[in-house]
Amino acid sequence: MTHADAPRPEYPRPQFVRPDWLNLNGQWQFEIDRADSGFERGLVEAELKGEILVPFCPESELSGIGDVDWMEAVWYRRTVTIPADWAGRDVLLHFQAVDHDATIWANGKEIVRHRGGWTPFTADLTGVASAGEDVTIVVRARDPKSGSQARGKQSDQYGNYACLYTRTTGIWQTVWLEPVPKSRLKRPRVTPDLANGEFLLDLPLSGPRAGLSVRATLSDQAGEITTAQVRADLDLAPRLRLAIPEDRRRQWSIDDPFLYDLTLSLVAADGSVVDSVTSYAGLRSVTIEGKAILLNGQPVFQRLVLDQGYYPDGILTAPSDEALVRDIELSVAAGFNGARLHQKVFEERFLYHADRLGYLVWGEFGDWGSNVGKTGDNQQPTASYVTQWLEAVERDYSHPSIVGWCPLNETHQHLHDRITQLDDVTRAMFLATKAADQSRPVLDTSGYSHRVLETDVYDSHNYEQNVEKFAEAMSGLAAGAPYANAGPNVPFSQPYAGQPYFCSEFGGIWWNPDARPDEDSWGYGERPRTLEEFYARFEGLVAVLLEDPQMFGYCYTQLTDVYQEQNGVYRFDRSDKFDLARIRAAQTQTAAIEK
Structure with missing residues (x-):
């Protein structure tokens, strides 16, 4: 299979390109291991029972399987011939992302392990297989039902509900081989x-x-x-x-x-x-001046949209490179100039397109599912989160489109509770991000619990649907007591210290004109009764934030519907729901902070 014939044939690492590579996407042997007993049953050496189309996860339609039940583990197997003209070079085996805990064997020898479903990892085939030889690659991906795992928006129940969506298990980004010299450049x-x-x-x-x-x-x-x-x-x-x-x-x-x-x-x-x-x-700067975040020394109001990065047929995996580009184009057409890449570390090619299209993004970790299998809703991340997050920051450091980092989202911890593992991990992720990157602002955790006093940015999530009540709730910023989800001086957070502030989730207006009365549908607040009522609500909420001279940006929920969550600017299939000219006009007025 040539690059052109493989699914997702484009080069997966566009900011660090070597001319020679071999795309391993395509048909692999595959087997679901519901009880995670495959190692004991000899699946490292055995032929597997079925087939799957890589890089699409087995839950997706594009994979050819479409099984959405729990899978404790899955196995992959494929034999490939290393090109003979790679002689004299080491051969690296790259996995762009495997969810969640991966173990890789080559010709029966274990060569690498990796934890974390969001970031790439590599195995060196030196001593296992050389140019002109066959190599049999076996992958076991464990995706346990319970435990503290960075799942993002993947559902913790059998089915989807509210703002939790179909799970992803196993390989979901490109697998590829690369020949490299013994002495070589790293990223x-x-x-x-x-x-x-x-x-x-x-x-x-x-x-x-x-x-x-x-x-x-x-x-x-x-x-x-x-x-x-x-x-x-x-x-x-x-x-x-x-x-x-x-x-x-x-x-x-x-x-x-x-x-x-x-x-x-x-x-x-x-x-x-x-x-x-x-x-x-890209030659650009990101700085803070008072409550403004400056791009190249000038205040640019960040008109962001919450982008979940889900697709009806591929789930977390875009069906094509063109689909990544289209999502950015759709966002810009609606009047946004960037996105919170929400609860997912997006694939590198999305960032490449953001770089070349002038699209501002906040890099974020997918931590939101870490309360799976626990009582209550307090999240307890582990030290593994720090490792996984630093891998993401290292991968994406050089992209000019990234203007901020957000390690965590909506953590819940009362300020006066005893110090917990969550406090330690929150501070560790903030300090690690600052140590890894001094060139961008860092938001300690988006939404509720600002546990790090010196966080560069302060924010809130406010899904109030009444425009007047929303304006009243957000009015405290001028007096130094901004809305923080439970009102001024919310006990979840350290006191506000004058940082740049934005409402990083709002809107989420529930609207699906095609929904049947008995259809599962979800959104924030009471649905508008008419389309005109939707426009009035959207325009009013946006204006509250644009007209605040101390607000540096906002993030509207959300770009598209995602399954039952039907509050997107576009439908899940990316078709239009609204008059985009009107949506765009509401957002493109000059913001107060830009004046």
């Missing part, structure tokens, strides 16, 4: 420095580096701009600066999402290239 960190008109590059390496140098070349449409080179053997991650002459400087922005081309090389003493990758970068 760089690209930090824009708009004030000095340059990029700072940290270039970690793998393998022997004696006698080698790292080189970076920055280009635009007119050709090469600048090149920098430094010895590779004096630092674990050699650092380079690429200064841009003033006449070639071009800022990345919503209106002009300009991207520079990057070529990164590992160079031998004789000038030969040992390894080379291509990438890109």
Whole structure:
């Protein structure tokens, strides 16, 4: 199967590209292991009973299975031939995402384990299989029904209900092989420095580096701009600066999402290239000034939409690359300029398209299901959350479209309760994010319990449907006592300390004109009685926030309907529900903070 013939054939890692790779999406042997007894029954060595279309999860229609019952574990098996022309290079096996706990065998040998359903991991096939040889890959993905697991919006019951949706188990993003030299580049960190008109590059390496140098070349449409080179053997991650002459400087922005081309090389003493990758970068800054968040030194009101990233046929997996692009285009058509990528670490290609289309996003973890199997609704994340979240931050650090991080969502903990594991993990995730990235603001946890006093951003979720009551609830910001879900000085949170503030979830107006009276349907508040009542409510809620001079943005719930949650701007199949010109007009008035 060629790349073009495979489902989801596009290159899965567009910010770190090597020319040679092999897409392993397509038909794999597959077996559901309901009781997680497959290892004892010999499934590492056995042929499996069925087939599945990777990278779609077995719950999805696109997988060819469509089984939505609980699966404690699932198994995959496929034999592939490593291309003969990869001789002399190491071969890496990449999994872009497997939900949830994965163990991988190659030719019967265990080669890697990984916990977490949101982030990629890699196994080195050196010593197991080489170019021209067959390799049999076996995957066991465990997805236990109970326990503290970062599930995002995956349902904790057999069926969907309220704002919880069909689960995903096993492989749900691209699987691929990549040949690499023994001495090679690892994923760089690209930090824009708009004030000095340059990029700072940290270039970690793998393998022997004696006698080698790292080189970076920055280009635009007119050709090469600048090149920098430094010895590779004096630092674990050699650092380079690429200064841009003033006449070639071009800022990345919503209106002009300009991207520079990057070529990164590992160079031998004789000038030969040992390894080379291509990438890109956007020159922009994100700063805080009072209650405003500035993009390139200017206040830009963040008109965000809550994007859950679910699809009727693929669930968490977009059916195509074009579907990722369309979601951004639909959002912009409705008047939004960005999104909270909600309760899901979106695949890298979505961020690539956000980068090139000038779409602002907040990177978020999918922690919301961590109360599954527990009494009450207090969430108790584990140290594994910190590990998984840092993998996401490391993967996505260099994307210019990301303007903020949000590790956790709607954690519930009374401020005066005893210190718990939740407090420790919340602070750990905040501090770890700040240590990993000093260039973006961090929101400790969205919605309820602001446990970290020094959080860069403060927010609330308010689904009040009456415009007058909504305005009254949000009016306390001017006096330094903003709405915090239970009123001013809510006991869930540390006191507000003047940070930039936004209402990061509101609206959610329940509207499905096609719903039958007996159909399962859900949304916030009382449904509008007429379409005109919907427009009046939408316009009124949006205006409350746009007209507040101390509000830096908002996030409207939500982009599309998702199964029974029918409060999207679009239907679940992405067809229109409303007059988009009217929705857009309500949002595109100049915000008070932009004046």
